[in-house]
Amino acid sequence: MQDSELIELWRSYDRKIEENLIMNKRNAEAITIIKIRSAVSSMAPMKILMITIGTLWLSFIGVILYRTYSNASPFFWYSMAIHASILVFVIGVYVYQLVLIYQTDLSEALFTTQRRLARLKSSTLLIARLMFLHAPIWTTFSIPERIFEHPVWMTIQLVVTVFFVIVALWLFFNINYENSNKKWFAFIFRGNQWDPVIRSFEMLREMERYETN
Amino acid sequence: MSLIRDANQFLNVVDAHKGIIYKVANAYCRDGESRKDLIQEITLQLWLAFPKYDQQFKLTTWMYRIALNVSISFFRKQITRQKISHPLTEEILTMMTDEQSDVDSDFILLHKLIRQLKEFDRALMLLYLEGRSHSEIADILGITASNVSTKVGRIKGQLREKFTSLKS
CATH class of the missing domain: 1.10.10.10 (Winged helix-like DNA-binding domain superfamily/Winged helix DNA-binding domain)
Known part of the structure; x- marks a missing residue:
């Protein structure tokens, strides 16, 4: 099949559309009177809510850390400090997503817009990774200082905390697109809400291949 | 007055280039019902972007960009739009045959x-x-x-x- 035949076939389709496609003016007109925000910007309120809640929580922890600096158990104080530090990154990711939402313009070039949308989706996985990363602090913040007087108790605590640290670090470094076809990954991220996230990684890869090949 | 003029201008643009919307939607949506929704979504996004249309770009370039961006996003089922109070159910573009x-x-x-x-x-x-x-x-x-x-x-x-x- 020659190029000219290919184009001629498409032109026959064009002619058919030209002759038979009609616009229903009343229905098209209805589009111009409905009040609606663009698909992308409608995601912004949820991100703003998350940033607000996160910032308020962070401020609350900040006050507690400041007030209890001299008298709190070091386990509690450092656990909360780690929690607050990771929360700063989580809020940072939400801010990044909000910036991407406001930058997204459907009238920009296909690759520019699709890259932004894919980054917006894939960054959700970074939030999940950060949430896993701070899991061990829930095993440490309530440890009393007198634990040092009880070797057995201390050993059990140590085993549990080390286990959580290893699992949290392992998940933080292994939750990525390369492992998205593994069973453990599918177990953690099962459900329709995660499919677009995984798909966004494929999209980013595809765009990268497209621009380099 | 200006909004009415803009709406008329927009409808003329859509009518003049309806083939672009239809062909892009048809390439990304095989199913008739989904295609109807996609055409509606493309038209809606074109209307929302219409006031910001930059005349340094060709009108067809602008239309293709929006139609393709919406179709690819729609195809990935990533559009989470706020529900509209009176969703449109009628077709905007119809093929007579x-x-x-x-x-x-x-x-x-x-x-x-x-x-x-x-x-x-x-x-x-x-x-x-x-x-x-x-x-x-x-x-x-x-x-x-x-x-x-x-x-x-x-x-x-x-x-x-x-x-x-x-x-x-």
Whole structure:
């Protein structure tokens, strides 16, 4: 099949559309009177809510850390400090997503817009990774200082905390697109809400291949 | 007054270029009901973007960009739009005859093969068959013209190969 035949076939389709496609003016007109925000910007309120809640929580922890600096158990104080530090990154990711939402313009070039949308989706996985990363602090913040007087108790605590640290670090470094076809990954991220996230990684890869090949 | 004038102007633009909306939606949505929704979504996004239309770009370039961006996002089922109080259920664009009637069987096969292409390859091929120049395709997609040229050659080769093997 020659190029000219290919184009001629498409032109026959064009002619058919030209002759038979009609616009229903009343229905098209209805589009111009409905009040609606663009698909992308409608995601912004949820991100703003998350940033607000996160910032308020962070401020609350900040006050507690400041007030209890001299008298709190070091386990509690450092656990909360780690929690607050990771929360700063989580809020940072939400801010990044909000910036991407406001930058997204459907009238920009296909690759520019699709890259932004894919980054917006894939960054959700970074939030999940950060949430896993701070899991061990829930095993440490309530440890009393007198634990040092009880070797057995201390050993059990140590085993549990080390286990959580290893699992949290392992998940933080292994939750990525390369492992998205593994069973453990599918177990953690099962459900329709995660499919677009995984798909966004494929999209980013595809765009990268497209621009380099 | 200005809004009414804008709406009329917008409807004229959509009417004059309705083929673009229909062909892009048809390339990304096979199912009639989903295609109707996609056409509605594209028209809505065109209307929302209409006040910001930059006249330094060709109108068709602007329309292709929005139609393709919406279709690819729609195709990935990533659009989470706030529910509208009175969703539109009627079709905006209607084909007066059956889509498959009076169409060359070769065209049906070509369309089927195009629909099997990946999202970006499909956009590229659609624009090529629409007779857009390499520089305009590059502008719509956001890649270089030389990249367009390489990709068009490669995809055409693949299409020809599949077409011939399915025909024989």
